[in-house]
Amino acid sequence: MEEQVAPTPAAPAAPDPAQAVAVTPEAHLAWVLARMTQIAPRLLPLEDALGTVLAEDVRAAHPLPLWANSAMDGYAVRSGDTSGATPEQPVALTVLGEVAAGSDWDPHLNPGECVRVMTGAPLPTSADAVVRVERTRGDRERAASSTHSALAPAHARSELAWADHTVQITEAVTPGTDVRARGEDRDAGDLVARSGDSLTAARASALAAAGIAEVLVREAPSVAVLVTGAELQPLGAQLSRGQIPESNSLLMRGLLAECGITRVHVARCPDDEATVRAQLAKLGATHDLVVTTGGVGPGTRDVMRIVLADEPEVRAVRVAVRPGQPQCTGRLTAGAWIFALPGNPVSAAVSFELFVRPALRTMQGCADTSRPRLRATAAASWRGATGRLQVLPVIFTQDPEPSIAPAASELRCLPAVHAGRVSHSVGGHGAAEGYALVGPETGDVHEGDQVTVIRVVA
Numbered sequence: 001m002e003e004q005v006a007p008t009p010a011a012p013a014a015p016d017p018a019q020a021v022a023v024t025p026e027a028h029l030a031w032v033l034a035r036m037t038q039i040a041p042r043l044l045p046l047e048d049a050l051g052t053v054l055a056e057d058v059r060a061a062h063p064l065p066l067w068a069n070s071a072m073d074g075y076a077v078r079s080g081d082t083s084g085a086t087p088e089q090p091v092a093l094t095v096l097g098e099v100a101a102g103s104d105w106d107p108h109l110n111p112g113e114c115v116r117v118m119t120g121a122p123l124p125t126s127a128d129a130v131v132r133v134e135r136t137r138g139d140r141e142r143a144a145s146s147t148h149s150a151l152a153p154a155h156a157r158s159e160l161a162w163a164d165h166t167v168q169i170t171e172a173v174t175p176g177t178d179v180r181a182r183g184e185d186r187d188a189g190d191l192v193a194r195s196g197d198s199l200t201a202a203r204a205s206a207l208a209a210a211g212i213a214e215v216l217v218r219e220a221p222s223v224a225v226l227v228t229g230a231e232l233q234p235l236g237a238q239l240s241r242g243q244i245p246e247s248n249s250l251l252m253r254g255l256l257a258e259c260g261i262t263r264v265h266v267a268r269c270p271d272d273e274a275t276v277r278a279q280l281a282k283l284g285a286t287h288d289l290v291v292t293t294g295g296v297g298p299g300t301r302d303v304m305r306i307v308l309a310d311e312p313e314v315r316a317v318r319v320a321v322r323p324g325q326p327q328c329t330g331r332l333t334a335g336a337w338i339f340a341l342p343g344n345p346v347s348a349a350v351s352f353e354l355f356v357r358p359a360l361r362t363m364q365g366c367a368d369t370s371r372p373r374l375r376a377t378a379a380a381s382w383r384g385a386t387g388r389l390q391v392l393p394v395i396f397t398q399d400p401e402p403s404i405a406p407a408a409s410e411l412r413c414l415p416a417v418h419a420g421r422v423s424h425s426v427g428g429h430g431a432a433e434g435y436a437l438v439g440p441e442t443g444d445v446h447e448g449d450q451v452t453v454i455r456v457v458a
């Protein structure tokens with residue numbers, strides 16, 4: 001039988017990977033951030049700005065609350081009128097009417113008078129407290145039979161008996177009881193959000209409530225993902241020997257989505273120098289940042305490293321980190337930043353976390369560029385990566401019966417993958433909830449040791 005021999009391509013005249021600069025992860029990140037520029041800010045309607053990053057401090061346009069208003073459904077009173085009121089000896093007050101939320105009626109209360117007032121409705125200027133309806137007795141029977149009747153008057157549909165004419169107050173109140181004072185939350189001109197803050201749901205709604213309709217923000221950078229590798233096949237394809245499903249583009253899209261970047265152009269190309277060069281020229285001219293995976297190793301087909309060697313502002317580095325050692329990073333002649341990450345899926349994910357995420361957030365002017373570092377207890381021992389920062393995918397566990405809010409020190413972590421076989425272990429990585437960061441001097445980790453971790457899954 002004739003032997004099948006795979007064709008041996010002529011080895012390209014590749015730049016010597018040993019020439020790559022050896023750097024610590026901290027030095028590499030510092031090199032990147034020192035060169036990163038922020039994208040231009042834009043004025044956007046607040047409604048369209050969720051997820052963007054503020055490019056200026058924002059102050060309240062008016063007080064919060066805007067006017068004194070009721071915190072409860074009940075009766076706005078002059079608190080002195082309720083003095084001594086108890087269930088046994090209630091105080092009777094005359095009901096002048098009702099102020100609903102949205103009403104601009106400001107009735108004047110004389111001694112012995114009150115008005116029904118609903119939560120959020122402006123407190124009459126002459127009232128200084130609210131008695132919630134539960135602490136009163138009305139002058140009507142609870143309208144049990146008409147509870148669900150569409151024809152019943154609004155107050156009759158309530159579970160509680162309201163008063164139309166005279167209410168019996170069964171508990172004394174002091175000035176300010178159940179009143180939300182004007183400006184008690186934020187005053188006009190108070191800082192509500194800072195430049196560099198992301199417009200989260202809570203922050204955007206705070207600005208809306210404080211009278212802000214437009215904001216100067218930095219939107220998400222435009223990002224392209226380029227994956228290279230002849231073995232990579234579309235999801236669902238029949239796989240021949242040597243072929244694998246292409247998973248890094250989904251990984252990168254997911255990581256970008258976690259940075260608030262959801263519109264991502266994805267391109268795939270073979271390990272062919274001319275095609276890679278053409279793709280980089282096109283993507284680099286039309287995006288702020290290009291992330292690639294694969295082809296940065298010393299192999300004969302590792303064309304990304306070869307093509308990028310011609311880029312004067314891109315440098316090849318060997319980062320003292322495991323995984324994620326080979327990287328090519330910098331600005332393409334075409335304009336965009338490029339992060340050429342290793343093809344191994346976990347190496348690519350770790351590289352994204354350490355370098356791409358901070359770069360993207362710096363571009364957007366974010367105040368915090370990296371995820372917060374936490375402390376956890378190692379729930380198992382594992383081999384370290386002496387001389388390099390070890391970034392180990394971990395699963396978090398908590399004590400079987402944790403306290404209601406477990407302190408960071410109660411967080412425990414277990415390797416999600418074998419510590420010596422991390423870079424390709426895409427399956428184990430799928431269960432990871434974060435990474436343990438073990439310093440280059442630490443060596444092996446022993447059960448019970450305290451380690452630094454970042455949490456990527458809430």
Ligand SMILES: Nc1nc2c(c(=O)[nH]1)N[C@H]1C(S)=C(S)[C@@H](COP(=O)(O)OP(=O)(O)OC[C@H]3O[C@@H](n4cnc5c(N)ncnc54)[C@H](O)[C@@H]3O)O[C@H]1N2
Nearest residue numbers: 227229246247248294295296297302325342343344345347
């Ligand atoms: N002789 C040496 N070999 C290698 C070294 C070295 O120093 N000397 N470094 C190793 C390290 S560390 C890394 S990391 C990788 C870097 O490899 P590349 O960036 O060139 O990546 P590839 O060779 O293209 O692929 C590596 C691996 O990942 C799989 N892969 C790639 N792309 C995808 C994708 N889109 N979806 C799923 N899987 C993907 C690919 O099939 C390979 O298994 O080099 C080591 N070698």
Ligand code: MOO
Nearest residue numbers: 323324325347423
């Ligand atoms: O440095 Mo590589 O990224 O370990 O696999």
